[in-house]
Amino acid sequence: MTYFGLIANxxxxxxxxxxxVFALTWVFSIPLGLLLAMLKNTNLKLIGRLLDFYTWIIRGxxxxxxLFFVVYGLPILFGEFFxxxxxxxxxxxxxxxxxxxxxxxxxxxxxxxxxNQYEAASVLSLSKSQTFIYVVLPQTIKKTLPSxxxxxxxxxxxxxxxxxxxxxxxxxxxxxxxxxxxxxxxxFLAAIIYLVLTYAIxxxxxxxxxxxxxxx
Amino acid sequence: xxILSVExxxxxxxxxxxxxxVSFDVLSGEIVSIIGPSGSGKSTLxxxxxxxxxxxxxxxxxxxxxxxxxxAAIKRDLYKKxxxxxxxxxxxxxxxxxxxxxxxxxxVFKQDKKTVLTEMAYWLNEFNLSDKxxxxxxELSGGQKQRVAILRALLTNxxxxxxxxxxxxxxxxxxxxxxxxxxxxxNSGMTILIVTHDMSxxxxxxxxxxxxENSSIIFNExxxxxxxxxxxxxxxxx
Numbered sequence: 001m002t003y004f005g006l007i008a009n010x011x012x013x014x015x016x017x018x019x020x021v022f023a024l025t026w027v028f029s030i031p032l033g034l035l036l037a038m039l040k041n042t043n044l045k046l047i048g049r050l051l052d053f054y055t056w057i058i059r060g061x062x063x064x065x066x067l068f069f070v071v072y073g074l075p076i077l078f079g080e081f082f083x084x085x086x087x088x089x090x091x092x093x094x095x096x097x098x099x100x101x102x103x104x105x106x107x108x109x110x111x112x113x114x115x116n117q118y119e120a121a122s123v124l125s126l127s128k129s130q131t132f133i134y135v136v137l138p139q140t141i142k143k144t145l146p147s148x149x150x151x152x153x154x155x156x157x158x159x160x161x162x163x164x165x166x167x168x169x170x171x172x173x174x175x176x177x178x179x180x181x182x183x184x185x186x187x188f189l190a191a192i193i194y195l196v197l198t199y200a201i202x203x204x205x206x207x208x209x210x211x212x213x214x215x216x
Numbered sequence: 217x218x219i220l221s222v223e224x225x226x227x228x229x230x231x232x233x234x235x236x237x238v239s240f241d242v243l244s245g246e247i248v249s250i251i252g253p254s255g256s257g258k259s260t261l262x263x264x265x266x267x268x269x270x271x272x273x274x275x276x277x278x279x280x281x282x283x284x285x286x287x288a289a290i291k292r293d294l295y296k297k298x299x300x301x302x303x304x305x306x307x308x309x310x311x312x313x314x315x316x317x318x319x320x321x322x323x324v325f326k327q328d329k330k331t332v333l334t335e336m337a338y339w340l341n342e343f344n345l346s347d348k349x350x351x352x353x354x355e356l357s358g359g360q361k362q363r364v365a366i367l368r369a370l371l372t373n374x375x376x377x378x379x380x381x382x383x384x385x386x387x388x389x390x391x392x393x394x395x396x397x398x399x400x401x402x403n404s405g406m407t408i409l410i411v412t413h414d415m416s417x418x419x420x421x422x423x424x425x426x427x428x429e430n431s432s433i434i435f436n437e438x439x440x441x442x443x444x445x446x447x448x449x450x451x452x453x454x
Binding site for chain 1: 309
């Protein structure tokens with residue numbers, strides 16, 4: 001077996017962990033971001049302030065610091081209750097972090113919807129929830145698709161940070177392989193795997209964008 | 217029967233008086249045009265009537281019910297019978313013509329789908345839009361968009377239709393189409409209130425003209441009387 005064959009297994013095991021962190025973060029932070037963006041756009045001032053504070057903290061500090069804080073800091077501060085498997089801590093941190101970015105993306109998308117769309121809905125007697133479901137949501141998704149694609153690609157690459165809290169993801173396994181064998185092929189293989197993943201995301205989003213390109 | 221009755225309606229935007237002490241009635245089956253220069257407050261007046269703006273003073277009665285003092289549920293029911301055709305048409309950009317037309321009848325008015333589809337097909341044909349049913353608004357001309365907007369309003373079975381500057385985004389041919397459509401609606405007994413600065417269009421379609429200047433209505437007269445007076449004036453001037 002070639003050297004690539006020998007290390008591939010180890011790296012693919014790591015890829016599974018990478019994809020787990022990625023998928024869980026994506027699946028939870030997008031609906032959460034959408035929900036909180038809706039709340040932020042209501043007239044509830046207190047909620048708006050709290051969300052402002054939340055996005056300010058999260059977007060203003062490094063994800064790596066947040067990761068250390070949740071995985072290592074919380075148990076020290078609040079005791080064993082917060083001692084959890086690293087992977088769980090990492091996924092929670094990623095969801096909290098990415099939700100903050102998605103809130104801003106969705107809020108921008110909602111604010112970009114023309115006033116006449118809301119007025120037309122009102123004249124047609126659509127209720128607030130019907131206006132959201134049939135008018136605001138589909139237009140927001142269409143408008144935010146490119147930003148969501150960018151954020152998704154960043155997410156794939158950001159997952160490499162979990163290697164810093166002893167999680168055996170693609171990055172961690174690559175680093176260990178290089179350290180063990182003192183050969184750099186693993187770096188190249190890891191790069192190829194990351195490229196395949198990001199390319200797949202770009203491809204899927206492009207396809208979806210084309211499907212939604214029927215209106216401007 | 218009085219469909220719409222407006223009394224001493226007033227609206228301020230900060231310090232600017234947009235609509236001042238406006239009173240008038242629209243009777244069932246009437247076509248009334250409000251004309252006047254831009255900035256005279258006529259579009260604001262129409263938006264007040266359609267509940268897109270909140271009034272400061274005065275009363276609006278729809279179908280003999282005072283609107284503002286009514287409960288939210290009654291208000292909602294009243295406005296289900298009033299449609300507004302926007303100057304920029306207000307079609308939903310992400311929906312096809314068909315979905316634009318069906319959204320309110322099916323989701324809000326809970327009409328029977330088969331009946332709506334039949335009615336839709338009839339009007340699409342009437343409005344020369346049958347081949348556009350799967351198009352999106354961005355693929356339509358101004359006149360086509362407007363006809364879709366009118367049709368979307370008609371499918372909710374309104375008793376009163378408000379038009380905001382309907383000719384401003386149209387070429388001459390589309391204005392003629394619009395005139396024909398409004399005459400068709402008139403023949404079916406529809407009550408229509410139009411805001412426009414296009415005098416020849418207003419004269420062609422309406423029975424009565426209201427002239428608005430500096431936020432007030434300064435003139436309210438039936439077209440026939442206006443024509444009589446013009447004739448007399450012309451005779452007098454030789």
